[in-house]
Amino acid sequence: xxxxxxxxxxxxxxxxxxxxxxxxxxxxxxxxxxxxxxxxxxxxxxxxxxxxxxxxxxxxxxxxxxxxxxxxxxxxxxxxxxxxxxxxxxxxxxxxxxxxxxxxxxxxxxxxxxxxxxxxxxxxxxxxxxxxxxxxxxxxxxxxxxxxxxxxxxxxxxxxxxxxxxxxxxxxxxxxxxxxxxxxxxxxxxxxxxxxxxxxxxxxxxxxxxxxxxxxxxxxxxxxxxxxxxxxxxxxxxxxxxxxxxxxxxxxxx
Amino acid sequence: xxxxxxxxxxxxxxxxxxxxxxxxxxxxxxxxxxxxxxxxxxxxxxxxxxxxxxxxxxxxxxxxxxxxxxxxxxxxxxxxxxxxxxxxxxxxxxxxxxxxxxxxxxxxxxxxxxxxxxxxxxxxxxxxxxxxxxxxxxxxxxxxxxxxxxxxxxxxxxxxxxxxxxxxxxxxxxxxxxxxxxxxxxxxxxxxxxxxxxxxxxxxxxxxxxxxxxxxxxxxxxxxxxxxxxxxxxxxxxxxxxxxxxxxxxxxxxxxxxxxxxxxxxxxxxxxxxxxxxxxxxxxxxxxxxxxxxxxxxxxxxxxxxxxxxxxxxxxxxxxxxxxxxxxxxxxxxxxxxxxxxxxxxxxxxxxxxxxxxxxxxxxxxxxxxxxxxx
Numbered sequence: 298x299x300x301x302x303x304x305x306x307x308x309x310x311x312x313x314x315x316x317x318x319x320x321x322x323x324x325x326x327x328x329x330x331x332x333x334x335x336x337x338x339x340x341x342x343x344x345x346x347x348x349x350x351x352x353x354x355x356x357x358x359x360x361x362x363x364x365x366x367x368x369x370x371x372x373x374x375x376x377x378x379x380x381x382x383x384x385x386x387x388x389x390x391x392x393x394x395x396x397x398x399x400x401x402x403x404x405x406x407x408x409x410x411x412x413x414x415x416x417x418x419x420x421x422x423x424x425x426x427x428x429x430x431x432x433x434x435x436x437x438x439x440x441x442x443x444x445x446x447x448x449x450x451x452x453x454x455x456x457x458x459x460x461x462x463x464x465x466x467x468x469x470x471x472x473x474x475x476x477x478x479x480x481x482x483x484x485x486x487x488x489x490x491x492x493x494x495x496x497x498x499x500x501x502x503x504x505x506x507x508x509x510x511x512x513x514x515x516x517x518x519x520x521x522x523x524x525x526x527x528x529x530x531x532x533x534x535x536x537x538x539x540x541x542x543x544x545x546x547x548x549x550x551x
Numbered sequence: 552x553x554x555x556x557x558x559x560x561x562x563x564x565x566x567x568x569x570x571x572x573x574x575x576x577x578x579x580x581x582x583x584x585x586x587x588x589x590x591x592x593x594x595x596x597x598x599x600x601x602x603x604x605x606x607x608x609x610x611x612x613x614x615x616x617x618x619x620x621x622x623x624x625x626x627x628x629x630x631x632x633x634x635x636x637x638x639x640x641x642x643x644x645x646x647x648x649x650x651x652x653x654x655x656x657x658x659x660x661x662x663x664x665x666x667x668x669x670x671x672x673x674x675x676x677x678x679x680x681x682x683x684x685x686x687x688x689x690x691x692x693x694x695x696x697x698x699x700x701x702x703x704x705x706x707x708x709x710x711x712x713x714x715x716x717x718x719x720x721x722x723x724x725x726x727x728x729x730x731x732x733x734x735x736x737x738x739x740x741x742x743x744x745x746x747x748x749x750x751x752x753x754x755x756x757x758x759x760x761x762x763x764x765x766x767x768x769x770x771x772x773x774x775x776x777x778x779x780x781x782x783x784x785x786x787x788x789x790x791x792x793x794x795x796x797x798x799x800x801x802x803x804x805x806x807x808x809x810x811x812x813x814x815x816x817x818x819x820x821x822x823x824x825x826x827x828x829x830x831x832x833x834x835x836x837x838x839x840x841x842x843x844x845x846x847x848x849x850x851x852x853x854x855x856x857x858x859x860x861x862x863x864x865x866x867x868x869x870x871x872x873x874x875x876x877x878x879x880x881x882x883x884x885x886x887x888x889x890x891x892x893x894x895x896x897x898x899x900x901x902x903x904x905x906x907x908x909x910x911x912x913x914x915x916x917x918x919x920x921x922x923x924x925x926x
Binding site for chain 1 (some may be wrong): 727728729730746747748750751754765766767768769770771782783914
């Protein structure tokens, strides 16, 4: 990939998996909030380097390219604690559920997300990178601004009762740089371990060998407007769910 | 020492130099003492609350001694000197009794990396032909029910008991105030140092007294006697089985018969708040569990108001504890306000007193209390 002049919001197509990625220039931003959930306190400043983040979560069609290339098992489960009907892949044909090609892939564990990222020569975004992409430099609450608005994302208010195709709520639900479906639709796995704020990238919470809980961001079709925002963090103390997916990121520059 | 205007008492407890010692050595029940300490720490103390101590006020006694002209006792001297040396500032408030997790702290040392057994090691899993609940014959369930045997789990670190229902199911997990209601059995306190038990980690179902444990997708999984339970699988439990949820081990065993034959033995009834580990001793007689409310000057006998977020859903008059005359068995009755009361996962009917067995878990909508006895 030739290195071009990188500007904020520049969109590239990453060759290894063919996904669009959006450039986010590094900087210092406000992470967390003093007025929200307990696990988002206290508000603090974090400085991060430039990176690219997937423009939308990994979809079923994109995940299929990964499982075809590597032979990774398809997401198919029959458990009492999660309603997988409509989200299970077919084990024989190794196909995603009909009509959901452009929906974010769900029923994936953090390890599955990591396997995809490693196949695509990418990684999962850290919690700070995710929040930076969603909140920007001025601490907005939602990717599109400070106020929740209907028809901007897939939460219970949208009454879709399930995942939606990525881009259904574009461009009104996008960040100014063009990142899609950060809030709503599916919770997204990040690379970070679930630890109290303030966030420090080098205190061991980005260690990838720990089996402890990872942070999920962005809320889902199951959540309401109060929970669904760019600040909310969920501890992933389960293996998978029908409203949990992921997107990837890569370092930018040399 | 100036007293509050309109106070019926000569000396003010709030500004008394020996307040803390007075609370400690008073005859009041530990729950009353805790109430007083908390109320003082939160600045919500009232005259009525101090009345518990005022009935035995040492300063008043010292005054009487001085009036009688008797030689001043050592205590009286100390009190007098303390009074004279007072600077007029309030002594520092008593530290809060319940341990709280700090919301802001320097980066903690990395948690011990536990060797969570990954699901991709099939050789270590339990064999697939586990007898599931539907395969256990009706005959077997009937004979188990007839035998009357009861089982409980013993939490290995601290010996806390979790009595299992004969029929019905219990969800074991941790309580996250931000996401939903507490599970039927709350392991938050034992797991506080590890954060390994998920919100919904395991479900134990009873059929006639035979128990089955079901995997519920917790990230750490369930290990039984060293072998990992497959995703979504169910396994029958046998006496002596050790179940491990993340870092917490539970031993499944028969409840010894003498627990049910306490008769009129003198025992101490104790409740443990599952989320914090705090123990509350239940004084004899009829007691109301609830949440004290200073706005209407109401005090529950067993007050859960200091649990903060956990007790917000507990109503003021939540449940009634009583003991039939001469017997050691403690009974609980739901008083009709709140989300309903569950004992070991089963909702109880209002207006009826249910006997408690050590290890029973009482779910009060906002918090879970574990009941036990001390002989």
